[in-house]
Amino acid sequence: MGLPEFFQFHVPTKIIFGEGVASDFGVELEEMGVEKPLIVTDKVIEKLGLADYVVNGLEENGVEVGGIFNEVPQDSSVTVVNRIAELYKRNGCDGFIAIGGGSVIDSAKGANIVVGAGGDLIKDHSGAQTLTHPLKPLIAIPTTSGTGSEVTTAAVIYNEETQTKMEFIDKFLPASLAVLDPNMTKTLPPLITAATGMDALTHAIEAFVDVDATPLSDMYAEEAMRIIVSHLVNACANGEDVEERGWMMLGSTIAGAAFSHSECGVVHGIAHSLGGLLKIPHGIANAIILPFGMEYNLSVREERFSKIANIFGVYNENLSPLENGRRAIQYIKSLKEKLKEVAGLPTKLREVGVDEKDFPEIIKKTLIDGTSIYNPREETEEGILEILKNAF
Amino acid sequence: MAVFNDSEELKNVLVGFFNKLASDETIAPNFVKSKLVIRFNYREPDLSLTLDMSNGKDLVITVNDKEKVPEVDMDMKADIAHKFWLGKLNLTMAITRRQMVVRGPVPKILVFLPALKPTYQIYKDYLKEIGREDLIK
Numbered sequence: 001m002g003l004p005e006f007f008q009f010h011v012p013t014k015i016i017f018g019e020g021v022a023s024d025f026g027v028e029l030e031e032m033g034v035e036k037p038l039i040v041t042d043k044v045i046e047k048l049g050l051a052d053y054v055v056n057g058l059e060e061n062g063v064e065v066g067g068i069f070n071e072v073p074q075d076s077s078v079t080v081v082n083r084i085a086e087l088y089k090r091n092g093c094d095g096f097i098a099i100g101g102g103s104v105i106d107s108a109k110g111a112n113i114v115v116g117a118g119g120d121l122i123k124d125h126s127g128a129q130t131l132t133h134p135l136k137p138l139i140a141i142p143t144t145s146g147t148g149s150e151v152t153t154a155a156v157i158y159n160e161e162t163q164t165k166m167e168f169i170d171k172f173l174p175a176s177l178a179v180l181d182p183n184m185t186k187t188l189p190p191l192i193t194a195a196t197g198m199d200a201l202t203h204a205i206e207a208f209v210d211v212d213a214t215p216l217s218d219m220y221a222e223e224a225m226r227i228i229v230s231h232l233v234n235a236c237a238n239g240e241d242v243e244e245r246g247w248m249m250l251g252s253t254i255a256g257a258a259f260s261h262s263e264c265g266v267v268h269g270i271a272h273s274l275g276g277l278l279k280i281p282h283g284i285a286n287a288i289i290l291p292f293g294m295e296y297n298l299s300v301r302e303e304r305f306s307k308i309a310n311i312f313g314v315y316n317e318n319l320s321p322l323e324n325g326r327r328a329i330q331y332i333k334s335l336k337e338k339l340k341e342v343a344g345l346p347t348k349l350r351e352v353g354v355d356e357k358d359f360p361e362i363i364k365k366t367l368i369d370g371t372s373i374y375n376p377r378e379e380t381e382e383g384i385l386e387i388l389k390n391a392f
Numbered sequence: 393m394a395v396f397n398d399s400e401e402l403k404n405v406l407v408g409f410f411n412k413l414a415s416d417e418t419i420a421p422n423f424v425k426s427k428l429v430i431r432f433n434y435r436e437p438d439l440s441l442t443l444d445m446s447n448g449k450d451l452v453i454t455v456n457d458k459e460k461v462p463e464v465d466m467d468m469k470a471d472i473a474h475k476f477w478l479g480k481l482n483l484t485m486a487i488t489r490r491q492m493v494v495r496g497p498v499p500k501i502l503v504f505l506p507a508l509k510p511t512y513q514i515y516k517d518y519l520k521e522i523g524r525e526d527l528i529k
Binding site for chain 2: 006169212367
Protein backbone atom coordinates (compact mmCIF):
# COMPACT_ATOMS: atom_id res chain seq x y z
CA MET A 1 0.00 0.00 0.00
CA GLY A 2 1.28 3.45 -0.86
CA LEU A 3 1.69 6.52 1.31
CA PRO A 4 -1.77 7.72 2.40
CA GLU A 5 -2.91 10.97 0.81
CA PHE A 6 -4.24 12.13 4.16
CA PHE A 7 -5.27 10.65 7.50
CA GLN A 8 -5.79 11.64 11.07
CA PHE A 9 -5.39 9.53 14.16
CA HIS A 10 -6.98 10.47 17.45
CA VAL A 11 -7.50 8.24 20.48
CA PRO A 12 -8.49 10.62 23.28
CA THR A 13 -9.48 7.93 25.80
CA LYS A 14 -7.29 7.43 28.86
CA ILE A 15 -6.97 3.69 29.39
CA ILE A 16 -6.24 2.03 32.71
CA PHE A 17 -5.76 -1.72 32.87
CA GLY A 18 -5.33 -4.19 35.68
CA GLU A 19 -7.00 -6.85 37.77
CA GLY A 20 -9.20 -5.10 40.32
CA VAL A 21 -8.97 -1.69 38.72
CA ALA A 22 -12.77 -1.52 38.15
CA SER A 23 -13.22 -1.21 41.89
CA ASP A 24 -10.35 1.19 42.32
CA PHE A 25 -10.39 4.18 40.00
CA GLY A 26 -11.35 6.90 42.49
CA VAL A 27 -8.13 8.76 41.81
CA GLU A 28 -8.99 9.04 38.11
CA LEU A 29 -12.50 10.26 38.94
CA GLU A 30 -11.07 12.89 41.23
CA GLU A 31 -8.69 13.98 38.50
CA MET A 32 -11.68 14.35 36.15
CA GLY A 33 -13.70 16.24 38.75
CA VAL A 34 -16.42 13.59 38.90
CA GLU A 35 -18.07 13.46 42.33
CA LYS A 36 -21.54 12.11 41.63
CA PRO A 37 -21.61 9.73 38.66
CA LEU A 38 -24.64 7.96 37.21
CA ILE A 39 -24.14 4.22 36.71
CA VAL A 40 -25.53 2.87 33.44
CA THR A 41 -25.82 -0.90 33.16
CA ASP A 42 -28.22 -3.76 32.48
CA LYS A 43 -30.00 -6.31 34.61
CA VAL A 44 -27.68 -9.21 33.69
CA ILE A 45 -24.60 -7.27 34.73
CA GLU A 46 -26.32 -6.28 37.92
CA LYS A 47 -27.37 -9.88 38.65
CA LEU A 48 -23.81 -11.10 38.10
CA GLY A 49 -22.67 -8.72 40.82
CA LEU A 50 -20.46 -6.73 38.44
CA ALA A 51 -22.25 -3.43 39.10
CA ASP A 52 -21.84 -3.97 42.86
CA TYR A 53 -18.16 -4.70 42.35
CA VAL A 54 -17.78 -1.22 40.83
CA VAL A 55 -20.20 0.60 43.15
CA ASN A 56 -18.60 -0.84 46.30
CA GLY A 57 -15.23 0.32 45.08
CA LEU A 58 -16.56 3.79 44.38
CA GLU A 59 -18.11 4.05 47.84
CA GLU A 60 -14.88 2.87 49.46
CA ASN A 61 -13.18 5.71 47.62
CA GLY A 62 -15.72 8.18 49.00
CA VAL A 63 -17.55 8.70 45.71
CA GLU A 64 -21.30 9.29 45.96
CA VAL A 65 -23.17 7.29 43.34
CA GLY A 66 -25.79 9.59 41.80
CA GLY A 67 -28.07 6.76 40.70
CA ILE A 68 -28.16 3.45 38.90
CA PHE A 69 -29.96 2.92 35.59
CA ASN A 70 -30.10 -0.85 35.07
CA GLU A 71 -32.60 -1.19 32.24
CA VAL A 72 -30.48 -1.02 29.10
CA PRO A 73 -31.87 -3.62 26.64
CA GLN A 74 -29.90 -5.76 24.19
CA ASP A 75 -30.22 -3.01 21.56
CA SER A 76 -29.99 0.52 22.85
CA SER A 77 -32.93 2.78 21.91
CA VAL A 78 -33.81 6.47 21.85
CA THR A 79 -36.37 6.02 24.64
CA VAL A 80 -33.81 4.36 26.90
CA VAL A 81 -31.22 7.04 26.15
CA ASN A 82 -33.68 9.80 27.00
CA ARG A 83 -34.64 8.06 30.25
CA ILE A 84 -30.96 7.82 31.23
CA ALA A 85 -30.46 11.52 30.45
CA GLU A 86 -33.54 12.42 32.48
CA LEU A 87 -32.30 10.47 35.52
CA TYR A 88 -28.87 12.09 35.19
CA LYS A 89 -30.37 15.58 35.24
CA ARG A 90 -32.93 14.83 37.96
CA ASN A 91 -30.25 13.47 40.30
CA GLY A 92 -27.74 16.25 39.58
CA CYS A 93 -25.03 13.87 38.35
CA ASP A 94 -21.73 15.04 36.91
CA GLY A 95 -20.51 12.08 34.85
CA PHE A 96 -21.46 8.67 33.46
CA ILE A 97 -20.07 5.26 34.36
CA ALA A 98 -21.14 2.65 31.79
CA ILE A 99 -20.72 -0.95 32.95
CA GLY A 100 -21.52 -3.45 30.21
CA GLY A 101 -21.11 -4.37 26.58
CA GLY A 102 -21.60 -2.30 23.44
CA SER A 103 -25.27 -1.54 24.03
CA VAL A 104 -24.70 -0.17 27.54
CA ILE A 105 -21.71 1.93 26.49
CA ASP A 106 -23.55 3.25 23.42
CA SER A 107 -26.59 4.12 25.58
CA ALA A 108 -24.35 6.13 27.90
CA LYS A 109 -22.78 7.85 24.90
CA GLY A 110 -26.25 8.75 23.62
CA ALA A 111 -27.37 10.07 27.02
CA ASN A 112 -24.16 12.09 27.19
CA ILE A 113 -25.11 13.76 23.90
CA VAL A 114 -28.57 14.66 25.26
CA VAL A 115 -27.15 15.99 28.53
CA GLY A 116 -24.03 17.62 27.14
CA ALA A 117 -25.30 19.10 23.90
CA GLY A 118 -29.06 19.41 24.44
CA GLY A 119 -31.62 19.31 21.64
CA ASP A 120 -33.25 16.27 20.12
CA LEU A 121 -31.05 13.19 19.93
CA ILE A 122 -32.10 12.10 16.45
CA LYS A 123 -33.06 15.37 14.78
CA ASP A 124 -30.07 17.37 15.95
CA HIS A 125 -27.34 14.84 16.49
CA SER A 126 -27.67 11.66 14.45
CA GLY A 127 -25.04 11.68 11.75
CA ALA A 128 -21.43 12.76 11.81
CA GLN A 129 -19.55 15.48 13.65
CA THR A 130 -22.62 17.40 14.82
CA LEU A 131 -21.17 18.18 18.26
CA THR A 132 -19.38 21.47 18.78
CA HIS A 133 -17.88 21.00 22.24
CA PRO A 134 -16.75 18.22 24.62
CA LEU A 135 -19.41 16.33 26.57
CA LYS A 136 -19.58 15.23 30.23
CA PRO A 137 -17.00 12.76 31.56
CA LEU A 138 -17.83 9.21 30.47
CA ILE A 139 -16.15 6.21 32.06
CA ALA A 140 -16.56 2.93 30.19
CA ILE A 141 -16.04 -0.39 31.94
CA PRO A 142 -16.46 -3.15 29.35
CA THR A 143 -17.80 -6.51 30.47
CA THR A 144 -17.20 -8.20 27.12
CA SER A 145 -14.09 -8.28 24.95
CA GLY A 146 -15.54 -7.47 21.57
CA THR A 147 -17.05 -4.12 20.65
CA GLY A 148 -14.17 -1.80 21.48
CA SER A 149 -16.87 0.83 22.02
CA GLU A 150 -14.89 2.31 24.91
CA VAL A 151 -12.44 3.88 22.44
CA THR A 152 -14.52 4.36 19.30
CA THR A 153 -16.01 7.59 18.00
CA ALA A 154 -19.32 5.91 17.20
CA ALA A 155 -22.58 4.88 18.86
CA VAL A 156 -25.51 3.01 17.36
CA ILE A 157 -28.95 3.67 18.79
CA TYR A 158 -32.27 2.23 17.64
CA ASN A 159 -34.92 4.76 16.67
CA GLU A 160 -38.26 3.15 17.52
CA GLU A 161 -40.17 5.75 15.53
CA THR A 162 -38.58 4.85 12.20
CA GLN A 163 -37.51 1.33 13.22
CA THR A 164 -33.94 2.01 12.10
CA LYS A 165 -30.58 1.91 13.81
CA MET A 166 -29.13 5.42 13.78
CA GLU A 167 -25.42 6.11 13.77
CA PHE A 168 -23.70 8.83 15.76
CA ILE A 169 -20.10 9.51 14.79
CA ASP A 170 -18.23 12.23 16.59
CA LYS A 171 -14.79 13.02 17.89
CA PHE A 172 -16.37 13.90 21.27
CA LEU A 173 -18.01 10.46 21.71
CA PRO A 174 -15.18 8.20 22.92
CA ALA A 175 -15.10 7.57 26.65
CA SER A 176 -12.90 9.90 28.68
CA LEU A 177 -11.66 6.90 30.64
CA ALA A 178 -11.70 3.19 29.79
CA VAL A 179 -11.33 0.91 32.79
CA LEU A 180 -10.14 -2.52 31.63
CA ASP A 181 -10.41 -5.06 34.40
CA PRO A 182 -10.17 -8.77 33.45
CA ASN A 183 -12.31 -9.62 36.49
CA MET A 184 -15.25 -8.05 34.66
CA THR A 185 -15.27 -10.77 31.97
CA LYS A 186 -14.55 -13.85 34.11
CA THR A 187 -18.23 -14.83 34.23
CA LEU A 188 -18.79 -14.45 30.50
CA PRO A 189 -20.03 -17.81 29.12
CA PRO A 190 -17.82 -19.56 26.51
CA LEU A 191 -20.17 -18.89 23.59
CA ILE A 192 -20.35 -15.15 24.26
CA THR A 193 -16.60 -15.07 24.84
CA ALA A 194 -16.10 -16.73 21.45
CA ALA A 195 -18.61 -14.56 19.59
CA THR A 196 -17.42 -11.25 21.03
CA GLY A 197 -13.81 -12.30 20.54
CA MET A 198 -14.48 -13.05 16.87
CA ASP A 199 -16.14 -9.62 16.59
CA ALA A 200 -12.92 -8.05 17.86
CA LEU A 201 -10.82 -10.18 15.50
CA THR A 202 -13.03 -9.11 12.59
CA HIS A 203 -12.53 -5.45 13.58
CA ALA A 204 -8.77 -5.95 13.44
CA ILE A 205 -8.71 -7.89 10.15
CA GLU A 206 -11.11 -5.56 8.34
CA ALA A 207 -9.28 -2.48 9.67
CA PHE A 208 -6.07 -3.95 8.26
CA VAL A 209 -7.34 -4.60 4.72
CA ASP A 210 -9.82 -1.72 4.26
CA VAL A 211 -9.30 1.21 1.93
CA ASP A 212 -8.73 3.66 4.80
CA ALA A 213 -6.02 1.61 6.53
CA THR A 214 -3.04 3.73 7.53
CA PRO A 215 0.34 2.94 9.09
CA LEU A 216 -1.02 3.90 12.52
CA SER A 217 -4.24 1.89 12.30
CA ASP A 218 -2.12 -0.99 10.98
CA MET A 219 0.00 -0.97 14.14
CA TYR A 220 -3.10 -1.38 16.26
CA ALA A 221 -4.75 -3.91 13.94
CA GLU A 222 -1.65 -6.13 13.74
CA GLU A 223 -1.15 -6.18 17.49
CA ALA A 224 -4.84 -6.85 18.10
CA MET A 225 -4.81 -9.81 15.68
CA ARG A 226 -1.67 -11.21 17.31
CA ILE A 227 -3.19 -10.99 20.79
CA ILE A 228 -6.65 -12.30 19.92
CA VAL A 229 -5.57 -15.40 18.00
CA SER A 230 -3.15 -16.26 20.80
CA HIS A 231 -5.71 -16.07 23.59
CA LEU A 232 -9.28 -16.48 22.32
CA VAL A 233 -9.53 -20.28 22.49
CA ASN A 234 -7.96 -20.38 25.96
CA ALA A 235 -10.24 -17.59 27.20
CA CYS A 236 -13.23 -19.69 26.09
CA ALA A 237 -11.90 -22.92 27.56
CA ASN A 238 -10.65 -21.42 30.82
CA GLY A 239 -12.97 -18.53 31.60
CA GLU A 240 -11.62 -18.06 35.10
CA ASP A 241 -8.09 -17.54 33.82
CA VAL A 242 -7.59 -13.84 34.47
CA GLU A 243 -4.51 -13.67 32.28
CA GLU A 244 -6.37 -14.95 29.21
CA ARG A 245 -9.27 -12.62 29.98
CA GLY A 246 -6.89 -9.72 30.36
CA TRP A 247 -5.25 -10.31 27.00
CA MET A 248 -8.64 -10.55 25.31
CA MET A 249 -9.71 -7.23 26.84
CA LEU A 250 -6.58 -5.59 25.52
CA GLY A 251 -7.01 -7.18 22.11
CA SER A 252 -10.57 -5.90 21.88
CA THR A 253 -9.71 -2.35 22.91
CA ILE A 254 -6.71 -2.20 20.57
CA ALA A 255 -8.85 -3.52 17.70
CA GLY A 256 -11.42 -0.84 18.59
CA ALA A 257 -8.80 1.86 18.17
CA ALA A 258 -7.84 0.37 14.78
CA PHE A 259 -11.31 0.12 13.26
CA SER A 260 -12.42 3.43 14.71
CA HIS A 261 -9.97 4.92 12.21
CA SER A 262 -10.00 2.63 9.20
CA GLU A 263 -13.53 1.25 9.54
CA CYS A 264 -14.91 -2.17 8.70
CA GLY A 265 -15.90 -3.83 5.43
CA VAL A 266 -18.10 -6.45 3.86
CA VAL A 267 -18.05 -8.87 6.82
CA HIS A 268 -19.52 -6.25 9.13
CA GLY A 269 -21.89 -5.09 6.40
CA ILE A 270 -23.40 -8.58 6.14
CA ALA A 271 -23.37 -8.99 9.94
CA HIS A 272 -25.32 -5.73 10.30
CA SER A 273 -27.90 -7.05 7.82
CA LEU A 274 -28.13 -10.42 9.59
CA GLY A 275 -28.63 -8.60 12.89
CA GLY A 276 -31.19 -6.13 11.55
CA LEU A 277 -33.26 -8.64 9.58
CA LEU A 278 -32.92 -11.87 11.51
CA LYS A 279 -31.61 -10.82 14.93
CA ILE A 280 -28.46 -12.94 14.55
CA PRO A 281 -26.09 -11.81 17.34
CA HIS A 282 -23.42 -9.55 15.88
CA GLY A 283 -20.38 -11.54 17.00
CA ILE A 284 -21.80 -14.83 15.76
CA ALA A 285 -22.67 -13.27 12.39
CA ASN A 286 -19.14 -11.89 12.06
CA ALA A 287 -17.61 -15.24 13.01
CA ILE A 288 -19.65 -17.08 10.39
CA ILE A 289 -18.98 -14.61 7.57
CA LEU A 290 -15.34 -13.71 8.30
CA PRO A 291 -13.38 -16.32 6.27
CA PHE A 292 -15.74 -15.99 3.32
CA GLY A 293 -15.49 -12.19 3.36
CA MET A 294 -11.70 -12.61 3.42
CA GLU A 295 -11.90 -14.95 0.41
CA TYR A 296 -13.93 -12.31 -1.44
CA ASN A 297 -11.28 -9.64 -0.78
CA LEU A 298 -8.19 -11.80 -1.22
CA SER A 299 -7.63 -11.03 -4.92
CA VAL A 300 -7.31 -7.28 -4.26
CA ARG A 301 -5.28 -7.51 -1.03
CA GLU A 302 -2.92 -10.46 -1.52
CA GLU A 303 0.03 -8.76 0.23
CA ARG A 304 -2.09 -7.75 3.21
CA PHE A 305 -3.53 -11.23 3.69
CA SER A 306 -0.05 -12.65 3.33
CA LYS A 307 1.03 -10.40 6.23
CA ILE A 308 -1.94 -11.69 8.21
CA ALA A 309 -0.68 -15.23 7.58
CA ASN A 310 2.61 -14.13 9.10
CA ILE A 311 0.83 -12.71 12.16
CA PHE A 312 -1.08 -15.98 12.54
CA GLY A 313 2.18 -17.95 12.30
CA VAL A 314 1.23 -19.83 9.13
CA TYR A 315 3.35 -17.88 6.63
CA ASN A 316 5.52 -19.91 4.28
CA GLU A 317 8.26 -17.99 2.51
CA ASN A 318 8.26 -20.41 -0.42
CA LEU A 319 4.67 -19.57 -1.27
CA SER A 320 3.19 -16.61 -3.15
CA PRO A 321 1.26 -13.83 -1.35
CA LEU A 322 -1.95 -15.33 -2.77
CA GLU A 323 -1.14 -18.77 -1.38
CA ASN A 324 -0.14 -17.30 1.98
CA GLY A 325 -3.37 -15.31 2.01
CA ARG A 326 -5.24 -18.58 1.55
CA ARG A 327 -3.35 -19.98 4.53
CA ALA A 328 -4.55 -17.04 6.66
CA ILE A 329 -8.13 -17.79 5.62
CA GLN A 330 -7.70 -21.48 6.37
CA TYR A 331 -6.36 -20.53 9.78
CA ILE A 332 -9.59 -18.61 10.52
CA LYS A 333 -11.66 -21.61 9.40
CA SER A 334 -9.69 -23.86 11.75
CA LEU A 335 -10.04 -21.32 14.57
CA LYS A 336 -13.80 -21.37 14.10
CA GLU A 337 -13.81 -25.16 14.34
CA LYS A 338 -11.84 -25.01 17.59
CA LEU A 339 -14.28 -22.43 18.96
CA LYS A 340 -17.15 -24.66 17.92
CA GLU A 341 -15.58 -27.41 19.95
CA VAL A 342 -14.82 -25.42 23.10
CA ALA A 343 -17.68 -22.91 23.04
CA GLY A 344 -20.36 -24.21 20.69
CA LEU A 345 -19.84 -21.35 18.23
CA PRO A 346 -22.02 -21.81 15.12
CA THR A 347 -19.92 -21.84 11.95
CA LYS A 348 -22.56 -21.77 9.21
CA LEU A 349 -25.58 -19.59 8.47
CA ARG A 350 -27.93 -22.59 8.34
CA GLU A 351 -27.06 -23.31 12.00
CA VAL A 352 -28.49 -19.96 13.12
CA GLY A 353 -31.79 -20.19 11.26
CA VAL A 354 -30.92 -18.33 8.07
CA ASP A 355 -32.80 -19.56 5.03
CA GLU A 356 -31.64 -19.14 1.43
CA LYS A 357 -34.83 -17.21 0.72
CA ASP A 358 -33.50 -14.51 3.09
CA PHE A 359 -30.52 -13.87 0.80
CA PRO A 360 -32.08 -11.18 -1.46
CA GLU A 361 -33.02 -8.96 1.52
CA ILE A 362 -29.63 -9.52 3.18
CA ILE A 363 -27.89 -8.54 -0.06
CA LYS A 364 -30.05 -5.45 -0.53
CA LYS A 365 -29.37 -4.24 2.99
CA THR A 366 -25.65 -5.01 2.84
CA LEU A 367 -25.15 -2.96 -0.31
CA ILE A 368 -26.49 0.17 1.39
CA ASP A 369 -24.63 -0.41 4.65
CA GLY A 370 -22.18 2.36 5.52
CA THR A 371 -19.29 -0.11 5.60
CA SER A 372 -19.63 -0.88 1.87
CA ILE A 373 -17.51 2.06 0.78
CA TYR A 374 -14.57 0.97 2.93
CA ASN A 375 -14.34 -2.59 1.64
CA PRO A 376 -11.24 -3.05 -0.53
CA ARG A 377 -13.17 -4.81 -3.29
CA GLU A 378 -16.30 -3.29 -4.75
CA GLU A 379 -19.37 -4.94 -3.26
CA THR A 380 -21.77 -6.38 -5.83
CA GLU A 381 -24.97 -8.39 -5.60
CA GLU A 382 -23.18 -11.40 -7.11
CA GLY A 383 -20.27 -11.01 -4.71
CA ILE A 384 -22.42 -10.87 -1.58
CA LEU A 385 -24.45 -13.83 -2.84
CA GLU A 386 -21.25 -15.82 -3.30
CA ILE A 387 -20.20 -15.02 0.29
CA LEU A 388 -23.62 -16.00 1.65
CA LYS A 389 -23.69 -19.26 -0.30
CA ASN A 390 -20.22 -20.15 0.93
CA ALA A 391 -21.21 -19.31 4.51
CA PHE A 392 -24.51 -21.19 4.31
CA MET B 393 -10.48 34.79 -0.07
CA ALA B 394 -13.71 32.88 -0.57
CA VAL B 395 -14.33 31.27 -3.97
CA PHE B 396 -17.81 32.76 -4.30
CA ASN B 397 -18.34 36.48 -3.71
CA ASP B 398 -21.98 36.29 -2.68
CA SER B 399 -24.99 33.99 -2.35
CA GLU B 400 -26.28 34.91 -5.80
CA GLU B 401 -23.06 33.79 -7.48
CA LEU B 402 -23.03 30.56 -5.46
CA LYS B 403 -26.67 29.92 -6.36
CA ASN B 404 -26.09 30.50 -10.06
CA VAL B 405 -23.17 28.11 -10.17
CA LEU B 406 -24.52 25.28 -8.02
CA VAL B 407 -28.17 25.35 -9.12
CA GLY B 408 -27.01 25.29 -12.73
CA PHE B 409 -24.70 22.38 -11.95
CA PHE B 410 -27.34 20.37 -10.11
CA ASN B 411 -29.79 21.01 -12.96
CA LYS B 412 -27.18 19.62 -15.32
CA LEU B 413 -26.86 16.49 -13.18
CA ALA B 414 -30.65 16.19 -12.99
CA SER B 415 -30.92 16.10 -16.77
CA ASP B 416 -28.01 13.71 -17.30
CA GLU B 417 -29.46 10.37 -18.37
CA THR B 418 -26.52 8.39 -17.00
CA ILE B 419 -25.99 10.21 -13.71
CA ALA B 420 -29.50 11.16 -12.61
CA PRO B 421 -30.92 7.61 -12.27
CA ASN B 422 -28.11 6.71 -9.82
CA PHE B 423 -29.11 9.64 -7.63
CA VAL B 424 -32.90 9.49 -7.75
CA LYS B 425 -33.08 5.80 -6.91
CA SER B 426 -32.04 6.81 -3.37
CA LYS B 427 -35.45 8.55 -2.97
CA LEU B 428 -33.63 10.89 -0.61
CA VAL B 429 -34.42 14.50 0.27
CA ILE B 430 -31.11 16.14 1.08
CA ARG B 431 -30.39 19.73 2.00
CA PHE B 432 -27.01 21.40 1.63
CA ASN B 433 -26.57 24.32 4.02
CA TYR B 434 -23.73 26.48 2.77
CA ARG B 435 -22.05 29.29 4.63
CA GLU B 436 -19.60 31.99 3.51
CA PRO B 437 -21.70 32.88 1.56
CA ASP B 438 -25.00 31.59 2.93
CA LEU B 439 -27.29 29.50 0.77
CA SER B 440 -29.42 26.43 1.23
CA LEU B 441 -30.18 24.03 -1.63
CA THR B 442 -32.64 21.17 -1.23
CA LEU B 443 -32.45 18.20 -3.59
CA ASP B 444 -35.72 16.31 -3.55
CA MET B 445 -35.55 12.84 -5.11
CA SER B 446 -38.37 11.40 -3.03
CA ASN B 447 -40.49 10.21 -5.97
CA GLY B 448 -37.59 8.07 -7.22
CA LYS B 449 -37.82 9.67 -10.69
CA ASP B 450 -36.90 13.35 -10.59
CA LEU B 451 -34.28 15.48 -8.96
CA VAL B 452 -36.04 18.70 -7.93
CA ILE B 453 -33.88 21.55 -6.68
CA THR B 454 -35.23 24.32 -4.47
CA VAL B 455 -33.41 27.29 -2.99
CA ASN B 456 -33.65 28.31 0.68
CA ASP B 457 -36.60 25.95 1.05
CA LYS B 458 -37.93 25.89 4.60
CA GLU B 459 -40.96 23.71 3.94
CA LYS B 460 -39.47 20.44 2.78
CA VAL B 461 -38.17 18.26 5.59
CA PRO B 462 -34.88 16.70 4.49
CA GLU B 463 -33.83 13.24 5.61
CA VAL B 464 -30.22 14.36 5.55
CA ASP B 465 -28.77 17.81 6.19
CA MET B 466 -25.18 18.62 5.24
CA ASP B 467 -23.51 21.78 6.52
CA MET B 468 -20.31 23.11 4.98
CA LYS B 469 -18.53 26.22 3.75
CA ALA B 470 -19.24 27.02 0.10
CA ASP B 471 -15.50 26.71 -0.57
CA ILE B 472 -15.58 23.13 0.70
CA ALA B 473 -18.52 22.30 -1.58
CA HIS B 474 -16.64 23.71 -4.55
CA LYS B 475 -13.51 21.77 -3.68
CA PHE B 476 -15.61 18.63 -3.29
CA TRP B 477 -17.27 18.93 -6.71
CA LEU B 478 -13.89 19.54 -8.28
CA GLY B 479 -12.95 16.10 -6.93
CA LYS B 480 -10.28 17.52 -4.66
CA LEU B 481 -11.81 16.47 -1.37
CA ASN B 482 -12.32 12.99 0.06
CA LEU B 483 -15.86 12.90 1.47
CA THR B 484 -15.15 10.58 4.39
CA MET B 485 -12.08 12.57 5.38
CA ALA B 486 -14.02 15.84 5.09
CA ILE B 487 -16.60 14.41 7.49
CA THR B 488 -13.91 13.13 9.85
CA ARG B 489 -12.25 16.55 9.90
CA ARG B 490 -15.59 18.30 10.44
CA GLN B 491 -15.28 20.19 7.15
CA MET B 492 -18.73 18.73 6.54
CA VAL B 493 -21.34 18.03 9.20
CA VAL B 494 -23.98 15.40 8.41
CA ARG B 495 -27.31 15.25 10.23
CA GLY B 496 -29.25 12.08 9.47
CA PRO B 497 -28.31 8.61 8.28
CA VAL B 498 -24.66 8.83 7.21
CA PRO B 499 -24.72 5.55 5.21
CA LYS B 500 -27.30 7.08 2.87
CA ILE B 501 -24.72 9.70 1.94
CA LEU B 502 -21.79 7.35 1.71
CA VAL B 503 -23.49 5.02 -0.73
CA PHE B 504 -23.65 7.93 -3.18
CA LEU B 505 -19.87 7.88 -3.45
CA PRO B 506 -19.49 5.51 -6.43
CA ALA B 507 -22.12 7.53 -8.32
CA LEU B 508 -20.30 10.78 -7.61
CA LYS B 509 -17.03 10.01 -9.38
CA PRO B 510 -18.15 11.01 -12.90
CA THR B 511 -19.71 14.22 -11.60
CA TYR B 512 -16.36 15.81 -10.83
CA GLN B 513 -15.51 16.07 -14.52
CA ILE B 514 -19.04 17.24 -15.26
CA TYR B 515 -18.57 20.10 -12.76
CA LYS B 516 -15.33 21.16 -14.45
CA ASP B 517 -16.91 20.99 -17.91
CA TYR B 518 -19.91 22.92 -16.65
CA LEU B 519 -17.73 25.70 -15.20
CA LYS B 520 -16.03 26.00 -18.58
CA GLU B 521 -19.41 26.12 -20.32
CA ILE B 522 -20.56 29.06 -18.21
CA GLY B 523 -17.26 30.88 -18.64
CA ARG B 524 -15.99 30.29 -15.13
CA GLU B 525 -12.71 28.53 -15.90
CA ASP B 526 -11.27 30.85 -13.25
CA LEU B 527 -12.85 28.61 -10.63
CA ILE B 528 -10.96 25.51 -11.83
CA LYS B 529 -7.63 25.71 -10.10
